[in-house]
Amino acid sequence: MVPNKPHETKKYLLDQTSPDEIQKLKQYGERYLKFHWDYYCELAYQRSSVEVEIRHALLDAVVGPFKFKKWQRVLRWKYSNEPLCVAGSLTDPGGRFNIGDISKDHFKPFPALYVAKDKETALQEALCQSISKENEKRALESALANPTSTTNCSMSGKLYRLLDLNKPKKLQEFIDVIKDFRIPEDLRRRARIFKETLELATTVQNLMEGVLINNWRVWPMQFDVPAPSQILGQLVVGIGVEGILYPSKFTTKDCLAIFPQNFDESGAYIKLDDSPPSKEVLTEINCDVWRKNKTEMMGE
Numbered sequence: 001m002v003p004n005k006p007h008e009t010k011k012y013l014l015d016q017t018s019p020d021e022i023q024k025l026k027q028y029g030e031r032y033l034k035f036h037w038d039y040y041c042e043l044a045y046q047r048s049s050v051e052v053e054i055r056h057a058l059l060d061a062v063v064g065p066f067k068f069k070k071w072q073r074v075l076r077w078k079y080s081n082e083p084l085c086v087a088g089s090l091t092d093p094g095g096r097f098n099i100g101d102i103s104k105d106h107f108k109p110f111p112a113l114y115v116a117k118d119k120e121t122a123l124q125e126a127l128c129q130s131i132s133k134e135n136e137k138r139a140l141e142s143a144l145a146n147p148t149s150t151t152n153c154s155m156s157g158k159l160y161r162l163l164d165l166n167k168p169k170k171l172q173e174f175i176d177v178i179k180d181f182r183i184p185e186d187l188r189r190r191a192r193i194f195k196e197t198l199e200l201a202t203t204v205q206n207l208m209e210g211v212l213i214n215n216w217r218v219w220p221m222q223f224d225v226p227a228p229s230q231i232l233g234q235l236v237v238g239i240g241v242e243g244i245l246y247p248s249k250f251t252t253k254d255c256l257a258i259f260p261q262n263f264d265e266s267g268a269y270i271k272l273d274d275s276p277p278s279k280e281v282l283t284e285i286n287c288d289v290w291r292k293n294k295t296e297m298m299g300e
Helices: 019-049 051-061 119-127 133-142 168-178 185-193 204-211 218-223 228-237 287-297
Strands: 066-076 113-116 150-159 162-164 243-247 254-258 269-272
Touching (some): 051 168, 119 254, 168 204
C-alpha cells in the first residue's frame, strides 16, 4: 500500500499592519466620529435658536383626520402574540422616524409602530430589502428569517394629527425657518479632510431627499447620531403629531409611522382587524390602553 501523502499547506498573506498603523486608524476613527458629533451639535443648536418658529411651521403642516383600513404589519413568528408592541422600534438604531437605543446619555429613545398599505410593502419594509415574488424565500433567508415563520397582521385605525410627506409643499414654511442655517468654516475644513460633503436642506426637495434616503441607518449605526428622518420624527413627536405618512423606498406605496404616545382624548386609535390567537393578545391601542400598558408595550 502507498501511504497517503500529507496535504500541502499553502499560506496566503491577506493583510499586514503594525501597532503604529493600528493606533493611527483608531485616532482617525475617533476624529471622524467627533466630526459628525460636532456637525450634529451645531445644527441642533441652530434648531434650538428657532425652536418656537419650527414648532409653528410644523403644526401648520399637520393634516387630519386620516383613516386607514386593513393595512399590514409583518412580524417574526416569535412576536406574533404582540402585534401592537413597539419595543422593537426602541432597539439600536431605531426606525426611520424614531430614535432607538443609539446613546441613551445623549438621545432619548421614543417608539413608533410601522404599518404599510399592503403585504408586499410591509414585508419589504420589515426586511429592508427590495423583493421580487420569485425571490421572496431568498430574501427571508438572507434576513435570517425562517421563510415559513413570519406573520402578517391586518390593522385599521384613525389619526387626527398627521404629517403627510406625500404633500411636501406643506413643509415650505418649515424650510423657510431652517434654510438660513450655516455650517461654520471649521466644520467645512474638517469635512474636506474626511472627504465628506455637507449639505443643508434649503428647499423642500432637499428635505425630502434627506428624509427619504434609502440608507438612513448610516448616521445612527456608524456615527452614533440620529438620521435626518429621525430628527424630523423627534420634532413632530414633540408637537403631538400622531403619525407620519410616507412612501415606501421599495414600492413607493404608503407607509405609516405611528406614535401611540401622542394618542389623546381626540380618539386616535389602531386596532387589529381579526380575532387574536389568544385572549391575552392586545387588540387595540388608544390613549387609555397606552397609559395602562405603556411599560409592557415598550418592553421595559
